Each structure stands twice: as structure tokens, then as C-alpha cells.
Amino acid sequence: MGKRAREITGLDVKDLIKDLDRAYCDEWLAYYAWWYMGQAVEGQGYEDMQEFLLDIAKDELEHATEVGERIIELGGLPTNIPTLWVKNSNGGYPGVMKDLSDYNEIIKIVTKAEAGAIDVYNAIAKKTFGKDHDTYQLAVHILGEEIGHEEKFENLIGKRK
Ligand SMILES: [Fe+2]
Numbered sequence: 346m347g348k349r350a351r352e353i354t355g356l357d358v359k360d361l362i363k364d365l366d367r368a369y370c371d372e373w374l375a376y377y378a379w380w381y382m383g384q385a386v387e388g389q390g391y392e393d394m395q396e397f398l399l400d401i402a403k404d405e406l407e408h409a410t411e412v413g414e415r416i417i418e419l420g421g422l423p424t425n426i427p428t429l430w431v432k433n434s435n436g437g438y439p440g441v442m443k444d445l446s447d448y449n450e451i452i453k454i455v456t457k458a459e460a461g462a463i464d465v466y467n468a469i470a471k472k473t474f475g476k477d478h479d480t481y482q483l484a485v486h487i488l489g490e491e492i493g494h495e496e497k498f499e500n501l502i503g504k505r506k
């Protein structure tokens with residue numbers, strides 16, 4: 346991002362980069378946890394749960410890519426040391442299920458982290474609205490997908506009752 350582009354944002358760009366980097370770390374942690382649970386899940390009809398988890402894992406990896414690209418465009422560098430992802434994140438590591446066939450625990454872990462992601466992108470969208478159009482558009486795009494993730498897993502609670 347050039348000087349003029351930075352001037353027109355009307356935002357503290359360094360501060361925004363920090364917000365985006367926290368979201369970036371959240372995305373990697375979520376990606377790994379969903380991917381791991383997708384690989385490890387067992388039990389009756391596990392294939393559906395596996396597909397759900399691996400599908401949203403793919404989205405989180407895409408989000409990490411998009412947020413990372415935006416950080417670089419803004420002149421920053423995303424956290425590139427995995428051991429720092431937890432420390433630099435908003436929500437910490439979501440964790441994984443202890444019992445590989447405990448779908449209720451999986452659903453609990455995912456819905457909690459997705460609710461956190463919704464808050465994060467909602468805050469970034471509000472902060473950048475009318476100020477940094479590109480980051481705003483990205484935040485709204487990702488927010489829509491996080492809302493979809495929460496909904497998908499919340500609906501599973503309904504089905505399992
Ligand atoms: Fe995400």
C-alpha cells in the first residue's frame with residue numbers, strides 16, 4: 346500500500362494490521378483444529394461430520410490466505426512462527442474433542458470458536474466501514490462465511506436432540 350492509499354484510509358494502519366494479525370492467527374488455529382477433528386472423528390455416521398469439518402477447515406485456510414494478503418498489502422507481516430499463533434490470536438486454540446466420537450463436544454468447540462470469529466470480523470468491519478474499503482469488503486465477506494459455519498453446526502445440535 347502506497348503513501349496516498351495509506352493517507353486516505355483515515356485509520357491507524359498499524360493498529361488495523363494488529364487486528365488483522367490476531368484474526369490471521371485465529372484462522373490458522375481454527376483451520377488446524379477443524380482439519381484434525383475431520384481426520385480423527387469416529388463413530389456411527391462419522392462421514393457426514395468429517396465432511397462438515399473438512400469443508401469449514403478449507404474455508405479457514407482460505408481466510409488465513411486472504412487476511413495474510415491484506416496484512417502484506419497494508420505494509421505489515423503476518424505472524425510467521427506457528428508457536429506464536431496462540432499468543433497472538435484473539436481466541437486461543439479452540440482445542441479438539443477428547444473422545445473421537447463425541448459429536449456434542451465437537452459441535453460445542455466449533456460453535457464457540459465461530460461465535461468468536463463473528464465478533465472479530467464484525468468489529469473489523471465496523472472499524473473499517475467508510476475508511477478502508479478493501480479491508481471492509483474482506484471483513485464482510487469472511488463474516489458471512491463465519492455466520493454460515495456457526496449456523497451449520499448449530500443446526501446439527503437441533504438434529505441431534
Ligand atoms: Fe475463518
Ligand SMILES: [Fe+2]
Nearest residue numbers: 459462491494
Ligand atoms: Fe469459521
